[in-house]
Amino acid sequence: MEKVRIGILGVGVMGSSHADNASTLGNCTLAALCDLKKSALERWKDSGAEFYTNPDVFFKKANVDAVIIATPHYSHVPLALEAVKRGIHVLVEKPVAVEKQDAERLVKAAQEHPELVMSAMFCCRTIPMFGKVKQLIDSGELGKILRFNWIITDWFRTQAYYDSGTWRATWRGEGGGVLLNQCPHQLDLMQWFFGMPSRVTTQLTFGKYHRIEVEDEVTAILEYPDGKTAVFVASTGETPGTNRLEIAGEQGKLVLENGKLTFFRNEIPVSKFRNESRTTCGVPPVWTADIPFGPTPPSIHRIIIENFADAILKGVPLIAPAAEGIRGLEIGNAMLLSHLKGQSVTLPIDSAEYNARLQQLIKNSSK
Numbered sequence: 001m002e003k004v005r006i007g008i009l010g011v012g013v014m015g016s017s018h019a020d021n022a023s024t025l026g027n028c029t030l031a032a033l034c035d036l037k038k039s040a041l042e043r044w045k046d047s048g049a050e051f052y053t054n055p056d057v058f059f060k061k062a063n064v065d066a067v068i069i070a071t072p073h074y075s076h077v078p079l080a081l082e083a084v085k086r087g088i089h090v091l092v093e094k095p096v097a098v099e100k101q102d103a104e105r106l107v108k109a110a111q112e113h114p115e116l117v118m119s120a121m122f123c124c125r126t127i128p129m130f131g132k133v134k135q136l137i138d139s140g141e142l143g144k145i146l147r148f149n150w151i152i153t154d155w156f157r158t159q160a161y162y163d164s165g166t167w168r169a170t171w172r173g174e175g176g177g178v179l180l181n182q183c184p185h186q187l188d189l190m191q192w193f194f195g196m197p198s199r200v201t202t203q204l205t206f207g208k209y210h211r212i213e214v215e216d217e218v219t220a221i222l223e224y225p226d227g228k229t230a231v232f233v234a235s236t237g238e239t240p241g242t243n244r245l246e247i248a249g250e251q252g253k254l255v256l257e258n259g260k261l262t263f264f265r266n267e268i269p270v271s272k273f274r275n276e277s278r279t280t281c282g283v284p285p286v287w288t289a290d291i292p293f294g295p296t297p298p299s300i301h302r303i304i305i306e307n308f309a310d311a312i313l314k315g316v317p318l319i320a321p322a323a324e325g326i327r328g329l330e331i332g333n334a335m336l337l338s339h340l341k342g343q344s345v346t347l348p349i350d351s352a353e354y355n356a357r358l359q360q361l362i363k364n365s366s367k
Helices: 013-024 038-044 055-061 072-083 098-114 128-138 157-162 183-194 270-276 300-314 322-341 351-363
Strands: 004-009 028-034 050-052 066-069 089-092 117-119 145-152 197-207 215-223 229-235 243-249 252-257 259-268 284-288
Touching: 004 013, 004 055, 004 259, 004 300, 013 028, 013 038, 013 066, 013 300, 028 038, 028 055, 028 300, 050 055, 055 072, 066 300, 072 098, 089 300, 089 322, 098 117, 098 157, 098 284, 098 322, 098 351, 117 322, 128 243, 128 252, 128 259, 145 183, 183 229, 183 322, 197 322, 215 322, 229 351, 243 300, 322 351
Parallel strands: 004 028, 004 066, 028 050, 066 089, 089 117, 145 229
Antiparallel strands: 145 243, 197 215, 215 229, 243 252, 252 259, 259 284
16 A cells, blocks of 8 residues: 545534645545535545545445544544444544543453554644654653643634534534533543543533633643643633643642743752741742743644654554544543532542433433
């Protein structure tokens, strides 16, 4: 195989972008497109790709080696499992699933079919500034992590955005709000940087700023097995918003904001200074450095698709294995579950309990 024949399931905003990338990458061929709306396929009439408006027919007839799934959230896992059953490689858009219970099925499929490449569209892992944060943490440059805060409130959305599709911002159609739609990338990066928390306590609001069923504001406290703590804040209802990641470690503080990464480095580790200094209110000397990193690539989604195809053709490691998608998803599920129960929840969460809570929300959904 010289090129991977790729089929796109769901040719909306993201699916069209993925089709653009697949049609121009050197290691891919855009082989087939599938969307329930025939009109969505018109743009590609001269591409040479096969057209389908029924996923069942697509899987029976499409001549593809791999699929990219860019459909509404609830269909991600069923379509991925159907592809796996037919020996087709899978790249699934975020979130990989709506709930942990479904994601567990995807993880099991990945374990049972190691011959198939299964990736997730966690493209923010390819952004150089996040790669630099990961490097500084993993290298020990920050020392032991004591605390981090992530305020991500620049997800502002108008009511018109939510009104643009009947499936949007409903429990039945989407399965969640800002945690499931806007924040999967941040939740994935959090687990990539810091691992999984052991306890989550959350206050969130349903439709605080919009006429919607699901959450549009979240404040969560996270506790980790090694003692570090975190605060996570997200909203689609305020502007101007903030996107600030602050990490406090033994060796100092790292701040990522407005495209700038700054390291405030202690000359003496904080615990050593705290225990040995004879001053009562002094602090260790600090030097400040702006950490360089490369520019964000023009298309971070393109990098994931190229990596996916290279993994199929050459066996290169995946940037974002699909099985890892359960981790960030579980953090988001835990935040919602904590609010629904009115108390802290421990991780790993009970996926059956979360499913039961979600089914109740779906039962009462207006759409």
